Amino acid sequence: MSAEPSAATTRTPAGIGRGLVLLLAITCGAAVANIYYAQPLLPIIGQALRVSEGTAGLLVTASQVGYALALALLVPLGDVLERRRLVSALLGVTALTLLGAAFAPGFAALLAAVALVGVTSAVAQIVVPMSASLADDESRGRVVGTVMSGLLIGILGARTLAGFVAELGGWRAVFGLGAALMLVLAVVVRLVLPLVPAPAPDTSYPRLLGTVLALIRDDPVLRVRMALAAVGFACFSVLWTAVSFLLAAPPYVYGPATIGLFGLAGLAGALAAPLAGRLADRGHALRTVTVGLVTLAVSWAFLGLGGVSLAALLAGIVLLDLAQQSLQISHQSAIYARHPQARSRVTTAFVTSAFAGGAVGSAAASTLYVVAGWVGVCVLGGVIALIGTGIWVLAHVRGIASPDAPLRTA
Template sequence: MATEHIPERAAGDGPDTGPGPGRGTLLLMSVAAGLSVAGNYFAQPLLDVIGRDLHLPAATAALVVTVAQVGYGLGLLLLVPLGDLLERRRLAVTLTAATALFLTVTASAPNAALLLTGTALTGLTSVAAQVVVPFAATLAPPAERGRTVGAVMTGLLLGILLARTAAGLLAELGGWRTVYWVNAALMLLMAVLLRLRLPALRTTVGLRYPALLRSTVALFGQEPVLRWRGALGALTFAGFSVLWTALAFLMSGPSYGWQESAIGLLGLVGAAGSLSASAAGRLADRGLAHRITGAAAFLLLGSWGLLALGGAGGGWSPAALLAGVIVLDLAAQAVHVSNQHLVYAVRPDARNRLNSAYMTSYFAGGAVGSALTSAVWGLAGWSGVCALGAGLALVVAGLWVADRMRRRASGGKGTAAATADVPASSLTS
């Protein structure tokens, strides 16, 4: 495959002034991001099968999901900021190839120790996806940044949502190990194609690694956009995790009684909502990022009404439930893409550190949402879960209103006000 003729760029010296990635390169980055994160979600519908094959107790098998999350969180903190220190194409290719290697460790694991080791290391390096997203934002001119980020995020989100469905189908064909062998082969292919198609992107940040990590944490204190958008992202992803954590309990319970393979197909329904990422990015390019967030916040709130109806029983429940899933996913991705659009515009020289800080907040929110769901389900079932999700959505809407009032009170001063409701083509990032 021929390399697109995009000149080598310096990330700190006018990175957004080129023609942007072509369609082929953008599609490649989207697919690579989706395949990178998918490996962290394959195990969820396969825990019982894996446990039986390796003779593991249920508690040990469940650790597969936990160590994947821990590994991914460490990668966000420790590896993603390297994109502001190292040549970005090399970093993306190295992490992608390492993910392929660690997937083979999981695929060939004869015992729990190697299974958990391979899973944790796969989670650690799968943050290649979070290097690719700001890479795409840097390659894009300001007027197309939202569309570009939205396209790559669509691939990433499809990877998350469809991983469970793909895992179930591949496991039925060749066993649970087949899932990881196939993903490893695809990741190796992605590493080769990324090396061929992406331009070299030099960085000019004069920091050593320890200082780079300290500066990542310091960004929270320096950038109000990051603080506000980090909070909105964390709460939104918490609600997203509440839904997808509790959904399997509902669908396998007496109200529906679905089999695991059928439950896995719900990922296809969620995928429909993920397509909103591209549309949200295009609207953000027109200066509507803040308004997108507000509209999406209230859609989140309404989605929990549909979801509550969907769990009440009766012939109309499936339609209400599926509609609620689609609306919630659509709204959650719209918030996420509008958040990234604004965060990336703050400091082009620090995009990977900004992404590390934002995504760490986002990921922490998801972890808290999952933990709360387990407790609430045991106490109050689906109605309690819906109340929890609606409460989180209400806080998202409240924060959006508070941020809007703060921006109006500032009289248009400050980074947040300067970047929220103006077309991307007018930004000087």
Template sequence: MTTTSPRSGTDAPATAPPRALVVLLAVACGATVANLYYGQPLLGEIAGAFGVGEGTAALVVTLTQLGYAAALLLVLPTGDLVENRSLVTRVLLGTAAALALAALAPSFWLFGLAAVLVGVTSVVAQILVPFAAHLAPEDARGRVVGQVMSGLLLGILLARTVASLVAEVLGWRAIYAISAVLMLVLAVVLRRVLPTRRPEHTAGYGSLLATVVEIARTEPVLRARALCQGAIFGAFTAYWTAISYELHDEHGLSQAGIGVFALVGAAGAAAAPLGGRLADGGRGRSASGLMLLLASLAVAAAGLGSAHLWVLALGGVLLDLAVQSHQVMAQQEIYALRPEARARINTVFMGTVFLSGAASSAVTGALHEAGGWAAVCWFGAALPLLGLAVWALRLRPGAGTATSVG
């Protein structure tokens, strides 16, 4: 049975949401964001199935990312306009339809269309995160967001492994069919258990998009937090983009072995609740600087100790811990800036992070070809230091940045 929350986006509930609901939101975030990554380890099978070259098959990844980027800008802000429970369930139904099309597509170009639609509709994960923030009181918001974010990170980290294992047993199309069914189940369950939330913004969709620009312009903390998270996420992207080459070429791991190695990064997801508790305790800004430094040291260590598999694994765990903790602490702070505009704030934040990751991925490919793993690691170690510079100027305690402007 559903409940109704207050209309006002500024009215926080008195108690934290039930743990079962938080776990459900975490599972939903992980399952939906995983759709963005299922195709990456399957490109060889996709190329063979449709009779296209590997370069053409790689367009699947690009098309999915383009769809997701468009949705961050055009769909995510509607979380501040449309009743949230209905929005989530409708987008999930769209995700299920897109995944079913991918599973059944008879041609590559129809599969490419499905990839775009999967990217667009998988933005539901980013709608659920600010929704979770609305469900939590101020003193527990960091913890709740951290728990939901742990599910999202697990979805990112485990998607490639799960897709590879399912494809080996059932064929590459099976993961899309299985996920389509899962999206339908989630749509039904969330429709039944989520409370309703009617946003305050009523001026229309065009006005909504215009205020995204205004929010980015007038909130210095949001800009600084987005830049710092973009820098640390760029290091995360560089590490996980190039690590498979290092594991295969230098350590002789098979594709299955590389998939198992990716599981070690899942340990970093456990950091999300810790980051949330630090933020709830008022230590989010100080700890953010430490996480940026930890990320830089983790990638540097992975470069210097690359001859040892355990060093690479430790670097991955510490990097994931730093990235996840920093993001939760950042979101705890930015969601307090304008409670009625959390979806639009998330548009600015995640749009910056996503574009930073995409740029890092492109640079990483060129660097690895030119200088190998070492070049990638020096690049990855430098990015969080750039974020640390922004933190020192704008976010460290005593730096003088206002919490909200306008």
């Protein structure tokens, strides 16, 4: 029997130190990176396992579908279980699933392993609301922004790391390295992170899942932010699924290491996260969303020129990632402020919607690229961004854009 005090009776200290914020940001980024290692490797994985580009692109879709399922069924446990133990255990299981991907004998086995990696890597979305719970009211937006910076660095840095490791040791070594990192983090989190009590420890699991649906039903602001999350992440996935195919073909013809370097262009979005968090703390979240949606739409004009212009492609990547990260922080700050006792559950609703949009976007991009090329992919991204702008305008008209809008049923 463990000698540790129970999560229900242990209190964490008010506020959160910089060291713990950094650990949470690293954990969040390293966990979410697992579902993006394959993206710059799609051409060489397809060649190695003798499948088409469109089929190889299903690896991205499988990981995002697994992630979305875990968000719906696994992340709510962060509101009823002690979160240090939960995070540490999931990191350990993630290490095992990554080993399965590293030793997969064929494409079907790799597809299944990558889907399971997506499921367990959803631990990142338990870490985000946990950081919000540890922070005080005055610094919550900044803390969440910093942790989300780690998440974005993980998403984009994964491509760069995967490209270099694949050049040196092949694509299987990428998943092996990821497994080792997850194992180390599982131990560090267990030893360093304080006990983090669950806000609703006496709630049954079926009731917990039911309250997620009730939150969606009763909160129009949450529904709007879920829709915008789906739009933003669909754009993000359209770009990063198709760009590896663009860069591997003429006029670029880059290898996996060079393709992976393009993830660094998107890291500018990580700089936007703490700024967006501070703007949310100061009451400017609505303006941040408006500017973010306009920037998201404009980015696709630059990306459309990226088929023949490297400068335009880089500019479009930077703009899209800046917009996406600013939008993500603004949305999460709004919904966390509205539901302080249910942050894991609103995270479930919000990020499930985001990754459902991402899965649709990646599947559409990998299919459309074969048929219509890069220009067709960019038209798709632009249309999705404009849909998001329309949703935001409608939310203003209906009075449900502000985080202070009242709860009510639809």
